[in-house]
Amino acid sequence: MSERLARTLFALSDTNRLNIVELLKTGPLPVGEIAAQLGLNQPQTSKHLKVLLEADLVRIEPAANRRIYHLRTEPFQGLTAWSQSFEQQMVSRMTRLEGYLEQIQDTVNLKE
Amino acid sequence: MSERLARTLFALSDTNRLNIVELLKTGPLPVGEIAAQLGLNQPQTSKHLKVLLEADLVRIEPAANRRIYHLRTEPFQGLTAWSQSFEQQMVSRMTRLEGYLEQIQDTVNLKE
DNA sequence: TTGGAATATTCCTTTAAGGGTATATATAAA
DNA sequence: TTTATATATACCCTTAAAGGAATATTCCAA
The missing domain is CATH 1.10.10.10 (Winged helix-like DNA-binding domain superfamily/Winged helix DNA-binding domain)
Incomplete structure (x- = not known):
């Protein structure tokens, strides 16, 4: 793999x-x-x-x-692609987390 | 280093x-x-x-x-940057080589 | 404060990596 | 065909990596 x-x-x-x-x-x-x-x-x-x-x-x-x-050159292109896939994946997780936090925040605001 | x-x-x-x-x-x-x-x-x-x-x-x-x-995330960013520097460097070498070849070609054409 | 769950560390063994020196191979030139 | 140059390979040695099993450590809960 x-x-x-x-x-x-x-x-x-x-x-x-x-x-x-x-x-x-x-x-x-x-x-x-x-x-x-x-x-x-x-x-x-x-x-x-x-x-x-x-x-x-x-x-x-x-x-x-x-x-x-x-x-x-090919291996380096592959390496770049692989390495980049981490940044992207992790940023998108971060984004989802932010969305979740906003949601929480809204809930909190409603309760106030 | x-x-x-x-x-x-x-x-x-x-x-x-x-x-x-x-x-x-x-x-x-x-x-x-x-x-x-x-x-x-x-x-x-x-x-x-x-x-x-x-x-x-x-x-x-x-x-x-x-x-x-x-x-x-940082190490992956660094890795990406490093890996990319190879592609860029090598492409630019390629470009210079192409320029050189064109020059040669011109010279050949002049001689014909 | 004792026990249990999660994790880190230690010790052992096997295997592979890296360096050094000597040697084999290949190619060009004499 | 020999000689010289460039490179690859073989052999040896030392060290480090990786796996397994047992043990130490940490933290929580009872």
């Missing part, structure tokens, strides 16, 4: 991967560049990228010797 | 906690209710709620014997 979303969120829940994602936001980069700019060593960088890849957060564009990692 | 966000994302990256959050979206609930509705046993429910609490995703409203857990 929420399996897929959990995977996406997990992929983003590590500081290093979060930094990678922020870096890729500025544009696609090969592994070596990512490692260099973030001060990570290459194997961990590859491993983190694999996690991001399996969560569909990035895609690979092979270029000769290197593999250019691109950020994908 | 991204420490706080990572914590938020981590708290949400577990299926059970995700289910708890989805459940609380429909309204505040005490621990026992959450456990019952999701088929979790009480100790794990409390533990998961603690993780959510430490990530500021929920707040507690004590009521007699029980502790009612409420979803907080």
Whole structure:
């Protein structure tokens, strides 16, 4: 059910991967560049990228010797939609509560 | 830097906690209710709620014997903003790329 | 003040994540 | 075909997360 979303969120829940994602936001980069700019060593960088890849957060564009990692937009759209659904849902609950309170208030006024 | 966000994302990256959050979206609930509705046993429910609490995703409203857990809205607003910043940033990169391609195209046309 | 219900915490065990180092793989260039 | 560069994978180690069961804590009611 929420399996897929959990995977996406997990992929983003590590500081290093979060930094990678922020870096890729500025544009696609090969592994070596990512490692260099973030001060990570290459194997961990590859491993983190694999996690991001399996969560569909990035895609690979092979270029000769290197593999250019691109950020994908879809997961973020999905994340935005999900996150927004909370704000909306909760606001609407709030609205209903307000309506209820007004009702109470009217009742009180009648009794006065 | 991204420490706080990572914590938020981590708290949400577990299926059970995700289910708890989805459940609380429909309204505040005490621990026992959450456990019952999701088929979790009480100790794990409390533990998961603690993780959510430490990530500021929920707040507690004590009521007699029980502790009612409420979803907080702020973290979701922050998450939405963060997630949206990716879509925007990436769209604008796309736009710049399109501009560049048009430029190239013009040059090609001139040469023909 | 004792008992009971709701919740939190502790202890234990198993599993998975993350880092480091070394090695395998692939691609381009000599 | 060898060599070099870029990247992925394997192996090892340490730590932390998650579940289960038992216990402690808190608060209300009798």
